[in-house]
Amino acid sequence: MPVREAAPGLRPLAVQPDSQRLVLQCLRRLGEASRADLARAAGLTHTAVGQIVARLERAGLLRSAGRRQQGQRGQPAHLVTLEPKGAAALGVRLDRGRIETVLADLSGALLGQRAHDGMLPPPEEALACVRRDVEGLIAALPAARRRRISGIGVARPYNLGSWLATLGLPPDSFTAWDRFTFGDELARATGLPVIEENDGTAAAIAELLHGAGRRQDDFLYVFIGPAVGGGLVLDGQAVRGRTGNAADIGVIPVAPSRLSSAPEAPGGRDILLGRASVAALMRHLRARGETPSALTALPPTEAVAEWLEDCAAALVEPLLAARALLGVPLVVIDGDLPAPLLDRLIGRLSPMLWAATAQSRRPPALARGSFGATAGALGAASMPLFLQIGPGAGRIGGGPRDRNRIGDVHALTT
Secondary structure (H helix, E strand, O other), X not given: OOHXXXXXXXXXXXXXXXXXXXXXXXXXHHOEEEHHHHHHHHOOOHHHHHHHHHHHHHOOOEEEEEEOOOOOOOOOOEEEEEOHHHOEEEEEEEEOOXXXXXXXXXXXXXXXXXXXXXXXOOHHHHHHHHHHHHHHHHHOOOHHHHOOEEEEEEEEOOOOOOOOXXXXXXXXXXXXXXXXXXXXXXXXXXXXXXXXXXXXXXXXXXXXXXXXXXXXXOEEEEEEOOOEEEEEEEOOEEEOOOOOOOOOHHHOEEOOOOOOOOOOOHHHOEEHHHXXXXXXXXXXXXXXXXXXXXXXXXXXXXXXXXXXXXXXHHHHHHHHHHHHHHOXXXXXXXXXXXXXXXXXXXXXXXXXXXXXXXXXXXXOEEEEOOOHHHHHHHHHHHHHHHHHHOXXXXXXXXXXXXXXXXXXXXXXXX
């Protein structure tokens, strides 16, 4: 039964004009602000901002945050902030080893979450699983909040059927995914508009809207999952590139691994996902006779330390190249790995970057991501919201075969 039948009256919010999205984005960064604060931050007149704030308050996207009491002369300024209940969206992360569906509000807080670990099933089975999770998450919301759902975002690797040998996966285990239009089928099954994006960019959007992007306009995002992916943020906007695969760092050529568990690299070169990935870590642990029950149960063994050293070494050249080509001052590293292991990786990688940096240059700063394994699903949920309220929102969404697909968003505007 389609979601719209299960939840009568469910209607997506209308896309906001650029000036309104700009004000909302400024407010997201400021947390709470007066109209004068927003006028300065957005570069708009006080009159324009006053009109925009009034419209957004009527739309339920802003609420009063009281008055500023200290450090001001005259009458205290009236403050506004985002209304988390003003909008919500669903996010789906599909990866080779996980299906995760979340429901998030305008602030990025999770209202519900469903996850399934294990090898990704065939597309039809995955679709049925996601549909059940979507229906369950929406059914748990009060009826009034269901009407504020703006859509579903889907984050997935664009080439699930590729690099299976490198990742140690059975041949042809995901090839059907490269022919299945999951977003279209999910839209038909649920009655909600669906936006698809590659998983690296989607996770970077979560960091842009709710993490490092609230303080930094330019950064490279790296996510270490079953493979390794990336996303690029420049001037406060997620960059897709012509094919939708900008910052696809997993396919950057690197030197072969020195680990005894690594397969021989064809032509004397490997690609990054063959070294800096959970698949490479698990391959090495199996070769050393270790079989942890889950990533969260990884012991600090010598084999883990060996992979960590090899992973850090593999990241050096791609990250320095990104710094040289794009000028990004920050690299955010996140992933399915436990936070302590990510911290160890960053701690080892930092001196390697400094040692390899050319004279008169500085390496990028490193930071651990804000959301861990949930980043992809939260980023996916953020995409329908970003389409409505994020500057440059029209650049988000669509697959590699149709980079302008995000322009077809009639369901969000009706």
